[in-house]
Amino acid sequence: MSKVVVFGQGYVGLPMALRASAMGHEVIGLDTNQDVVNDLNNGKSHIDDVSDIDLSRGITNGYSATTDPASVAAADVVVVCVPTPLADSGGPDLSAVETVGKTIGMHVSSNTLCILESTTYPGTTEEIFLPLVSRGELVLGKDIFVAFSPERIDPGNETYGIHNTPKVVGGLTQECTQRAIEFYGSFVDTVVAAKGAKEAEMAKLLENTFRHVNIALVNEMVRFSNELDIDLWDAIDAAATKPFGFMPFRPGPGVGGHCIPVDPSYLSHRVKAKLGYAFRMVELAEEINHAAPIYVAERARSLLNDCGKPVRRASVLLIGVSYKPDISDQRESPAVPLASRLRAWGAEVSYHDPHVPEWSPYGSGEAPLRSVELNGSPDLIILLQNHKAVDLASISDMRCPLLDTRAVVPVVEGVHRL
Template identity: 60%
Template sequence: MAIDTVIIGLGYVGLPLAQEATRAGHTVLGVDINQGVVDSLNAGHSHVDDLSDGDIREMIEGGFEATTDTARISEGSVVVICVPTPLADDGGPDLRAIESAVGFIARNLKPGMLVILESTTYPGTTDEVVRPALEAGGLVAGQDFHLAFSPERIDPGNKHFGAKNTPKVVGGHTEACGDAAAAFYGSFVDTVVRAKGTREAETAKLLENTYRHINIALVNEMTRFCHELGIDLWDVIDAAASKPFGFQAFYPGPGVGGHCIPIDPNYLSYNVRARLGYPFRFVELAQEINTGMPAYVVGRVQDILNTEGRALNGSTVLLLGVTYKPDIADQRESPAVPLAQQLLAKGARVQFHDPHVMEWRSVPAAVRVEDPGSAAAEADLTILVQNHSAYDVDTLAEASRVFFDTRGKATAGEKVHRL
């Protein structure tokens, strides 16, 4: 069966994309540098939350195959880059995975091929990093091959929106490049949105997540002074959300996590500083507020324990939920990590429970408990860090000696303290 689509990077972005492309009749070859991931997929096993083993077997029946052999990129007419771009030490994006993937493509580039970058990065990456590397062999983007950027919009764990029904933004190096990319995505995505070019498409993704980052920071800062003033911010938000226009509800929490919100806005801030020489003040302030929330939670824990006549040093603190969002196993940038580390640094004995995490490698000193109810009854203080649907929050709060709710889910009571 001839390959028509190659997807480089088989994680939470590349794998759902491969699934939808396969369902639409494309013959997809997935390329990943992790041999274990490749072997597992070819054996019919999924390693991401949103796809089951049955989904992978269905993909294989549709012609999907995974490989570590980058020379096979030459078999495809469309190549999509879905590799991670973590933050580098200087605060900008670490482009090494993109550069590596582009190098693989450059060695296998053919006339007529369509190359699409989906990895989130700073504006200009497609034109300034990807294009020169691909053109080094003599082929010219927009003439000999097509080049485009289409930001990934995968929301892990979202039961309503996935790769098929989330609108796909596409920006081409040229109009014809954009046409080619739009035709490809249009074959399996319900709605394709054309951006003016690659830089506009790159910036659109950063604007989406910067918008969320800043608004989360707003309510995180409000929770501090509302607590001091005796105002229930959760009730305030519910009241404000009754307005049918001009307001969108955002909620406070112990910090921000995941693959987008804590990271992507920094790409834009980094780009503004590096190119223009001045700060993107909204982003930098939002980062300061959101990264400070674990420390704020620890301070509140100390205050709560003090009212109970206990010191944090030597107390047992139980954390409920350590992933970055509900009902998934993904722990990337979870605020539970700095929260646990700071509690440990102040002498607390930290326990945790999460139905999706059997081993918390980021915080090896934290002890996992099997029964959250029993553990809550014995702990000096229990913190709801992530509201998994498996938790009966009110029952756990009632079982606890003291319950600190950072997600606004517990019914008010003498034992319950809210963020």
């Protein structure tokens, strides 16, 4: 088994590090946050998908965390799982990848396999990552081996995790690909070889662009369906009975998380920068999905007006402010622009979320909100996420108008869907 260093101990890096450790690898999780490292070494997890028990089991298996990059020197495999948020230019902010690449280059030993998992545009592994980790001295395919493998973590998914989600790999040479296959094959059930690193990079963007575009389709359809008095959810359920040629996507308050709202922009930016023309499908999808929370706000204002209540000084309760059900992750949550728009109109916004005890939708300069109990009588409730821990019956008992953005509450008097 190999000595492995995993840069980044967040939603991607930590579960992978623990899985590799469980299968016999000697794994060090490397992170720049000393507090996170201290907590990890003390068996305290900071992400939803890894319990303290899981982490303690990993420590027993030999996993440890550190901030010391010198650990790279003894590694057989180095995996990079650092964030690549959107830059102001619209492309990925590769500063973390570049910093880690330089760090690896300072310490890496000959014959090491270096794998980039951070999502980015096609060409990054070859054009940016390779020169940094090789220092311009180590010969690719002889002294150093470099590959890209897109992360496929789905926070909160109880069915698919690291071990049973197929892993795509693409190396800069065939030997690089083969080494990556052997590494991931030691702890992942299925490993799929792409033609090369660019194809593996594109596969990740294709997966999330596909979802982004199809979510935008139904998020636009729900608007005119409402005006035409059509239950779009019922139409989707009916269409989904077709056993071929259709995949159901359902509308909602917007898209969130670390992938769908961000990844397609990498490809759009790359196409425009490299080829000089627009990726129009993605740009339109971004326009529609970014507008979805504002549409929810407009529907909320309309419902309040129907009740003879102006939005100014109306009490609005948001239920579920994470970006998906049953997790605490709030990255790119559509609840933030929704709350901001409602407050700008003068509404008094509160929220209930059993997974998010404290929430800062208006930025670090203002005091955070705290989750409230499901009682009282707000002027309007907006259901954003259908957490299992939220009792839908108790919402109905509050006897106030409800805007259900997930179509999970039976439609009775006072209940409205998007």
